[in-house]
Amino acid sequence: MPAPTRLQAHAFRDLERALTRRRLLRLDPRMRGELVLLALLIAGFLFWQVRVPLDGLVRARGPLSGVAAVAGVWLGLATLGAALAGTRHARRLRAAPAGPEWLALPLEPAAIERHLAWESRSHVLWLAVPALGVLAAAAGLLPAWWLASLAAAFAWLLLEAGRVGCALGYRVALRAAEPRPGLPPIERVLAVAAPGVARRRLPPPMWRKMPAWAALAGKDLVVTLRHGPTRRAAVLPLALWVASLLAWHLPGEPALRHVVAFALVLLAAAALAEWLAVLAGSDPFAALRVLPVGVMTVWGARFAWGVAGATVLVAGQAVAARELAPHARQVLLVWSGGAALAIATLGVNYGVTLFPRADVARRMLGLSLALAVAASVMIPLSGWIVLLTAVLHSARRLPRWSRLAEA
Amino acid sequence: MLRVSGLTRRYGALTALDDVSLAVVPGEIAGLLGANGAGKSTLLRTAAGLQPPDAGTVTIGGIDLWASPIEAKRRLGYAAEEPSFYEELSAEEYLAFVAAVRGLDPAAARARAADLLEGLGLANRTREPVHHFSHGMRKKLSFIAAVLHRPPVLLCDEALEGFDAGGALAAKTELRALAAGGCAVLFSSHVTETIERLCDRAVLLHGGRVARVIERSTWGAPPSGLSPLEREFLVVTGPSTR
Numbered sequence: 001m002p003a004p005t006r007l008q009a010h011a012f013r014d015l016e017r018a019l020t021r022r023r024l025l026r027l028d029p030r031m032r033g034e035l036v037l038l039a040l041l042i043a044g045f046l047f048w049q050v051r052v053p054l055d056g057l058v059r060a061r062g063p064l065s066g067v068a069a070v071a072g073v074w075l076g077l078a079t080l081g082a083a084l085a086g087t088r089h090a091r092r093l094r095a096a097p098a099g100p101e102w103l104a105l106p107l108e109p110a111a112i113e114r115h116l117a118w119e120s121r122s123h124v125l126w127l128a129v130p131a132l133g134v135l136a137a138a139a140g141l142l143p144a145w146w147l148a149s150l151a152a153a154f155a156w157l158l159l160e161a162g163r164v165g166c167a168l169g170y171r172v173a174l175r176a177a178e179p180r181p182g183l184p185p186i187e188r189v190l191a192v193a194a195p196g197v198a199r200r201r202l203p204p205p206m207w208r209k210m211p212a213w214a215a216l217a218g219k220d221l222v223v224t225l226r227h228g229p230t231r232r233a234a235v236l237p238l239a240l241w242v243a244s245l246l247a248w249h250l251p252g253e254p255a256l257r258h259v260v261a262f263a264l265v266l267l268a269a270a271a272l273a274e275w276l277a278v279l280a281g282s283d284p285f286a287a288l289r290v291l292p293v294g295v296m297t298v299w300g301a302r303f304a305w306g307v308a309g310a311t312v313l314v315a316g317q318a319v320a321a322r323e324l325a326p327h328a329r330q331v332l333l334v335w336s337g338g339a340a341l342a343i344a345t346l347g348v349n350y351g352v353t354l355f356p357r358a359d360v361a362r363r364m365l366g367l368s369l370a371l372a373v374a375a376s377v378m379i380p381l382s383g384w385i386v387l388l389t390a391v392l393h394s395a396r397r398l399p400r401w402s403r404l405a406e407a
Numbered sequence: 408m409l410r411v412s413g414l415t416r417r418y419g420a421l422t423a424l425d426d427v428s429l430a431v432v433p434g435e436i437a438g439l440l441g442a443n444g445a446g447k448s449t450l451l452r453t454a455a456g457l458q459p460p461d462a463g464t465v466t467i468g469g470i471d472l473w474a475s476p477i478e479a480k481r482r483l484g485y486a487a488e489e490p491s492f493y494e495e496l497s498a499e500e501y502l503a504f505v506a507a508v509r510g511l512d513p514a515a516a517r518a519r520a521a522d523l524l525e526g527l528g529l530a531n532r533t534r535e536p537v538h539h540f541s542h543g544m545r546k547k548l549s550f551i552a553a554v555l556h557r558p559p560v561l562l563c564d565e566a567l568e569g570f571d572a573g574g575a576l577a578a579k580t581e582l583r584a585l586a587a588g589g590c591a592v593l594f595s596s597h598v599t600e601t602i603e604r605l606c607d608r609a610v611l612l613h614g615g616r617v618a619r620v621i622e623r624s625t626w627g628a629p630p631s632g633l634s635p636l637e638r639e640f641l642v643v644t645g646p647s648t649r
Contacts, residue, residue, distance in 0.1 A: 093489055200502065201535060202497040202535065202536060203534075204499065205497070205499050205503040207503050207506065207507075207513035207514070207517040208503075208513055209507065209512070209513050210507050212508045212510070214507075215507035215508050217444070217509070218504075218507075219496070219500075222496060223493055223496070226536070227495045228496075282493075283493075284493060284494075285457070285491065286457055286485075286487050287490070287491050287493065287552075289455075289479060290456065290483065290484075290485040290487075290504065290506070290553075291480060291509065292477045292478070292480040294476070294477050294507060402476065
């Protein structure tokens, strides 16, 4: 008879296979197609950006330099993978990881540790997309056997980077756990993550008559102030907004300040959009769906926040960019206001149409914005076309909200 | 009035509801009885607009739920088997939000919420975040949110499961009062005793179909008063259990 540890390992392998299959099936075919397309576009963009410089490098310094450059890029990607996996793992362990009550099951601590780390590092595989773009760019420029060896090494390195990142994340989570002699470390971590029962009294609510969208928007504010992940998502746009104002006090050329401030406004708008996507994804399905609200009410509440956020971003620039000539300042305000509103609207659209998958909404938002930036780098101003197309395309999906069914 | 006609709902190869038709008239409390997996929750979730049917219609007060969902949901209350909330809000904040979205008069809604919270034993927990609530307290809050606007149609999915005796008593009293005011109540349970005590008619669901409709006359008048155990419970905790 196999040892219990081996049986558990088999059970977890089966579980992980089933989870992977289920998560892929949960994405509707159109979404899967869009994700593949976006992955191809990102890989294609990197191919576009890397091919010519790599060709120049190989011609100037020989194939070994090219191999070193590709290895360096992939090493950077693996390091990024380790950081992402570690951060995610530490965060998940602190916030009670998904799944059953792990501590109630007769499992070897090592099996729980291994499975939770597997969950946390699964997203690292997305880094294979840019790596493939670089691989395609290097094809024909570097010896094939070198590329094959490097690709195999990268695949191994990426998996190991995920493991190392999770090990580090685990140590971070362990440091926050109470010291309990005799208790396995993973049990200490999970026991700390268990929800607290301390009573906390909140201020009395305001019983007011207001439109449904305003009630939703007001509730969004309260949830943001109290809910950790939503609050963190709201802090970033504020920080970037402040940074965009401070950018006008940087030393150096005014043109540089202009560019930095504009870039920071766009980043703040992207962070604002991410917060809106998180907000839309945080609605409890059954609680909201039985109320007499339609998609325009739900969308309108978040769009109102988008408009407010874009207005604050632009108003800040109007005050801070006093050194610009009136015409240049007007262009900056119109440009940054339009972009901020479009980006925020995109976040709202994805949040509402992909409800309740806030993670997918955030990923789609990130990919769409990355694509818009990539398009602008390749052909100036074409990013606007990509952005507005994404806004219109996502808006066309809004009626789907009414047909969403409870999972 | 609630009318369900030819409702069919499939989950892949499984037919959870198969051509179900029933009507609940104003003032009636109809019990939905069935074994686990009989399709009770699917019927109520579909009738509440949480999932679209594959075939059939649901009308709430004569309004087609899937054709005019907002108008229909104004007339509907739904107490879920596994309720979900904005967990960071307090019970009172959640009810204030529900009242605002439903367009209720704030003062009247506040007074009604206070009455219901008191009656169901949640009065001293109203300022706590919902995520601190036990299962029974969450069910009570879901029930209060469902009846806050005195809906013409009320759907209760195992609504009293998890209630303490005092809360269950108060909820039954509220249900009877709503029915007396003209509300059509569809109340699901797998506990026959609850249906016997509360309902005017029982619809027996089996394998996703209406197997039988049993009138109250079949099982007679409900037992009057409290059971000995309920009496003892209320002696210890009082009518409003904190």
